[in-house]
Amino acid sequence: MLEARGLVKRYGQVTALDGFTLSVAPGEITGLVGHNGAGKTTFARIVAGLAAPDAGHVTIAGLAPRRAARLIGMAPQEISLYPAVTVRESLRLSGGLNGQLRKQLTAAIGEVTDALCLGGFLHQRIATLSGGQQRRAQAALALLHRPPLVLLDEPTAGVDPPTRRALLAALRERAADGAAIVYTTHYLPELADLQATLALARGGRVIARGTAQQLLSGLPGQVTVDLGDEVLQVAATDTAAALAQLLTTISKPLRGVSVTEPSLDDLYQALASAA
Amino acid sequence: MLHDGSSLKLSALRVAALTRHNLLLRRRDPASLITYMIMPVILMWLTRPLLTRLMPGGGTAQDVTGPLVFSSTLALQIVGMSLLSERTWRTWDMLRATPATAAELLIGKAVPVLAVLLLQQAVVIGYGVGVAGLGVAGPYLLLLAVLVWSVTLLAAGSLLATLVRSHTQLAVLTDIGAIVLSTLGGALLPLSMMPSIAQHVAPASPGYWAISMLKAAIRGDATGTLAPAAILGAIAVAAGATACLRLRQGLARLRS
Numbered sequence: 266m267l268e269a270r271g272l273v274k275r276y277g278q279v280t281a282l283d284g285f286t287l288s289v290a291p292g293e294i295t296g297l298v299g300h301n302g303a304g305k306t307t308f309a310r311i312v313a314g315l316a317a318p319d320a321g322h323v324t325i326a327g328l329a330p331r332r333a334a335r336l337i338g339m340a341p342q343e344i345s346l347y348p349a350v351t352v353r354e355s356l357r358l359s360g361g362l363n364g365q366l367r368k369q370l371t372a373a374i375g376e377v378t379d380a381l382c383l384g385g386f387l388h389q390r391i392a393t394l395s396g397g398q399q400r401r402a403q404a405a406l407a408l409l410h411r412p413p414l415v416l417l418d419e420p421t422a423g424v425d426p427p428t429r430r431a432l433l434a435a436l437r438e439r440a441a442d443g444a445a446i447v448y449t450t451h452y453l454p455e456l457a458d459l460q461a462t463l464a465l466a467r468g469g470r471v472i473a474r475g476t477a478q479q480l481l482s483g484l485p486g487q488v489t490v491d492l493g494d495e496v497l498q499v500a501a502t503d504t505a506a507a508l509a510q511l512l513t514t515i516s517k518p519l520r521g522v523s524v525t526e527p528s529l530d531d532l533y534q535a536l537a538s539a540a
Numbered sequence: 541m542l543h544d545g546s547s548l549k550l551s552a553l554r555v556a557a558l559t560r561h562n563l564l565l566r567r568r569d570p571a572s573l574i575t576y577m578i579m580p581v582i583l584m585w586l587t588r589p590l591l592t593r594l595m596p597g598g599g600t601a602q603d604v605t606g607p608l609v610f611s612s613t614l615a616l617q618i619v620g621m622s623l624l625s626e627r628t629w630r631t632w633d634m635l636r637a638t639p640a641t642a643a644e645l646l647i648g649k650a651v652p653v654l655a656v657l658l659l660q661q662a663v664v665i666g667y668g669v670g671v672a673g674l675g676v677a678g679p680y681l682l683l684l685a686v687l688v689w690s691v692t693l694l695a696a697g698s699l700l701a702t703l704v705r706s707h708t709q710l711a712v713l714t715d716i717g718a719i720v721l722s723t724l725g726g727a728l729l730p731l732s733m734m735p736s737i738a739q740h741v742a743p744a745s746p747g748y749w750a751i752s753m754l755k756a757a758i759r760g761d762a763t764g765t766l767a768p769a770a771i772l773g774a775i776a777v778a779a780g781a782t783a784c785l786r787l788r789q790g791l792a793r794l795r796s
Contacts, residue, residue: 313637334639345630347561349568354561361557362638364550406634 266291266414266445267312271321274307274469281307282318283469287447291413294436294446296456298533299466305449306342308466309416312447313339325414333414335363338407342418342449344399348392352383352402355391356409363410377405380435382428397424404432408439415439415446421455433458453529465533477529484527484535491521554640558648562622566652573656576615580607580664588672595730600675602730604668605754608661609727609747612693613718615660619653619697620710623787628707642788650694657690677760685757685765689750692772695780696746702786722747746775 272285282304289295297305310316312323314330314337325333346355353374360370378384381401391399404420415436421429436459440446448461456463456477463480465473473480486504490497490511497515501507504524566573584607592599626632635645665682668674676682697714704710722728724738725747731739742748749768756764 310633315633315636334637337637339634339637341630341633343630345634347565347629347631350561350564354564358557358561359638361560362554362635362640364553364639366553 266293267323267325267447269308269312269321269323272308272311272318272323273320274304274311274316274318280469282311282321285321285466285470287464287471287474289414289445289447291443291445292440294440294448294459294461295464296453296459296461297447297449297464297466298451298453298456298529303466304469305466306418307469309339309341309418309447309449312414312416313337335410336412337414337416338410338412339416340400340403340407340418340420342422344396344403346391346399346403346406349390351388351390352378352394352405353387355402356405359406359409363412365410373409373411377409377435380408380431380438381405382431397428400424401428401432404435408435411439411442411444413444415444417446418449419451420448421450421452429455453533456529463529463532473532477532480532481527481529484531486527487525489521489523489525490515490519491523492517493520550639551641551644554638554644555648555651558635558640558645559651562649562652563655565622565625566656572615572618572621573660576611576618577660577663579614580611580660581667583607583610584664584667584672591730594733600668600672601755601758603672604665604674605751605758606722606727606729608664608754609689609725609750610718610722611664612657612661612689613722613727613747614714615657616693616697616700616718617711617714618656619694620701620704620714621707622649622653623698623701624704624707624710642784646698646784646787650698653697654690654694657693658686661686661690674758676758678757678762678765681757681760681762681765682754685750685753685769688753688769688772688776692746692750692776692779695776695778695783698783698787699779702783721745724748726751746772 267287267289269285269287272282273280274282285304285308287295287308297308299305307316311318312325312330314334323330325336328336356374356377357370360373365373378387381404383401383405386394386398391402394402400420400423404417407415407417420432424432433455436446436448448456448459450456462476463474464471483502485500485502488499488501488504488508488511492515497511499507499511504526508522508524584603587606588599588603591603595602626635665686669676700710700713704713724742725745726734726742727747731742749771753765753768753772756768
């Protein structure tokens with residue numbers, strides 16, 4: 266669905282993208298992770314046709330970004346809504362611009378506001394909504410016309426847990442329906458919840474790509490054994506074997522044993538510091 | 541680019557959605573429009589006795605066209621604000637990311653603002669005819685003149701919005717610009733009563749051509765209407781084309 270190859274984008278002396286390559290298949294949720302300045306937002310802007318790359322190319326279902334606008338739903342990092350209009354009016358504008366006719370649009374508004382728990386706020390003006398509600402409204406705009414490619418840039422920043430769960434459920438449903446989703450976040454447990462494949466960005470390029478399982482397989486976990494008067498810790502890629510080996514060397518009674526498998530946070534730290 | 545009936549229909553749908561939305565935005569913030577409609581009427585009422593005494597026979601035309609040009613120039617702020625607010629709200633990029641083309645976005649934005657400018661001038665002329673006793677010998681010429689002047693203001697306001705950095709800058713520029721250009725053009729005081737140097741510089745102001753055009757249309761003078769209309773049309777095309785070029789780059793990155 267989304268193919269980006271060798272994207273380069275410079276703003277004066279600053280290189281925002283430096284050979285950014287990423288493919289996302291239909292039905293795949295890709296978690297795009299990286300520090301601020303890694304190039305995530307610039308990448309999303311190029312995919313959405315808001316900026317042109319200096320080099321490289323990007324296609325959505327084989328089309329250049331500007332020709333594929335109707336295939337894309339985008340929720341940028343910053344709230345980008347009209348404060349004086351209601352949620353329903355915002356959705357009607359978005360639907361109209363994406364060619365949804367009245368009956369189809371009414372049904373789509375009902376569906377997306379139900380999914381994101383926005384039904385109670387349809388007649389409220391954007392300016393009167395909380396930050397989390399505004400973020401939900403923004404996500405609703407991105408999902409309204411059921412685009413085959415969804416770009417979400419930190420959509421859960423500042424939202425409460427029930428809203429987060431509702432949004433993640435809606436995204437899983439869209440992915441199951443065949444949509445490709447690019448999900449930028451700093452909150453890595455969400456990606457595990459979404460069963461997303463990962464793309465780690467640093468310095469304007471993707472430095473690691475794969476499923477969480479693939480990327481975590483080379484990382485060590487930690488075995489901790491509490492003996493009361495001392496605590497033994499061992500880092501190992503095969504934590505079960507390491508624990509078994511450790512236990513053969515201990516003659517004292519055990520106060521506690523814990524095994525910590527590597528997390529996405531560990532992976533991110535390892536890759537970010539290695540690159 | 542439109543290729544067939546289907547894409548033409550979709551384009552019309554998008555323009556309709558944008559126009560409806562921008563009319564809604566105008567309705568939600570009516571204060572400036574109401575102000576710019578009431579102000580010229582009050583100005584006409586205040587200056588009428590003076591102008592009819594100073595300009596026997598031509599005072600009423602001056603009394604209507606002067607405040608009309610002055611207040612409509614001030615309304616440049618409405619035009620500029622309608623675009624600049626998209627930057628403040630970060631909504632311009634959201635619009636650009638939709639299937640709407642740049643032309644559709646601009647039409648959807650322009651139609652409601654043009655309607656506002658036409659409404660404002662219709663109110664002033666209506667008051668002039670109904671209350672001040674203005675006689676219009678060329679109603680169609682006057683309609684053309686009002687349309688040309690509105691389009692010129694629309695283009696100039698759009699260009700201003702792409703040049704300024706903030707709402708404050710826009711307000712200052714439109715206030716000062718409106719006073720200077722309309723005064724120099726003879727909107728607040730008949731040109732014949734101004735210093736000779738001001739009379740020589742006056743043609744540099746679009747306000748001068750607007751007043752000439754409107755007065756000629758009121759007295760039914762086609763040549764006197766069309767010549768200034770052509771000059772204002774050229775100004776509108778130049779300003780509009782420059783504004784479009786800058787808008788295509790995206791408002792968010794304009795001098796910010």
